[in-house]
Amino acid sequence: MPATDSPQPRTMRADARRNREAILVAAKAAFAAQGDETQMDDVAARAGVGVGTVYRHFPTKEALMGEMVCRKFALIAEHAREGLLQDGEPFEVFAAVLWRNCEATAQDAAAQDALMRAGDAVWDQAHDVMAEMHGLVQQLIDRAQTAGTMRADFSVQDMPMLMCGVSSAMAHEGWDWRRHMEIVLDGLRR
């Protein structure tokens, strides 16, 4: 339900709609390739568009990154929703959802890294999607804790912390983020 798409009035010119999408795709690729260093001109060039156009759609670099964060969370929420439909040992279902998110994140680790380094202004935009995701993950956690296979003092609040920890490892050459993930999961299991 939240603002993942079309913040503008429903009627947007066809080329504008196309460009908006192209910019977001380009931004993802650009940040994945250059991380932090990525600049607005890069994004524009990749999208085959002028900077002016980028700014028409996203008034600020932060706004662009904010939209990227929203999409990220929307994907995570999607994974969580699918996880809730599966039956199986609840902790393992939870773990599988996490693995899936991490594998997806590892695709564009540098982009994720840049987003994590971004200021609050960027993350605030994702407030709504984030709340939705929290609700879904909460349910996954509840099931596992009820089954007694997850440490009882773990809460959804801790999720971003753990996930950021793991994904910050992805950007570093030579760091084995899967090992990190295994250790954390072992720490959560009961």
Add this chain to the structure above:
Amino acid sequence: MPATDSPQPRTMRADARRNREAILVAAKAAFAAQGDETQMDDVAARAGVGVGTVYRHFPTKEALMGEMVCRKFALIAEHAREGLLQDGEPFEVFAAVLWRNCEATAQDAAAQDALMRAGDAVWDQAHDVMAEMHGLVQQLIDRAQTAGTMRADFSVQDMPMLMCGVSSAMAHEGWDWRRHMEIVLDGLRR
């Protein structure tokens, strides 16, 4: 043995020596207070010195930050060295050293965060101290693994990854890094 102090020839004018130290102290405080945002002028002002003086001692911002990293690792190495002298269940000794490092880091979380975000150029300067520290921590790990109380596939190489994960949580308001630490330690314990 490595270049934690006096890269210049042994004879340095008294005021220069004093200023160099003041600058490093100021830098730590400045980065602790403003993290990433910290600029050279801030450091100079806090040290009660002109920017030119800062640049006389550290040719570049990266060089200054590099020295900060060196000092950080020197401290960690120190803690590890003390840990090696203690007897007690080896895993718990290892854990205690980690806790001690983390508590120290939490004092100036924002500074640590800024250093972690810094480029390789900054970290390369710490190569030697880092190697020393690795050797010491390796011994702590060996003992615990020999005792069979630490997961066998854990290696010193994974340390920075885990520690960065934990300390990146410190900078965030409302994230409970101690919880993170407990989970990781539980994941390492056997």
Add this chain to the structure above:
DNA sequence: GAAGATACGGAGTTACGGTTCCGTTTGTCA
């Protein structure tokens, strides 16, 4: 298919922050 609205392009502007430069001050040594 013409008019008007909407969107585009990209050169130019601007703010910011790291770094330099050089005239002045301070410590050291004989």
Add this chain to the structure above:
DNA sequence: TGACAAACGGAACCGTAACTCCGTATCTTC
């Protein structure tokens, strides 16, 4: 204490990258 080198201060410089502006192109609607 005088002379010289070493160190200092901070205004000015300069590269960078986000953002603006406005003339031009493209859609949409009647």
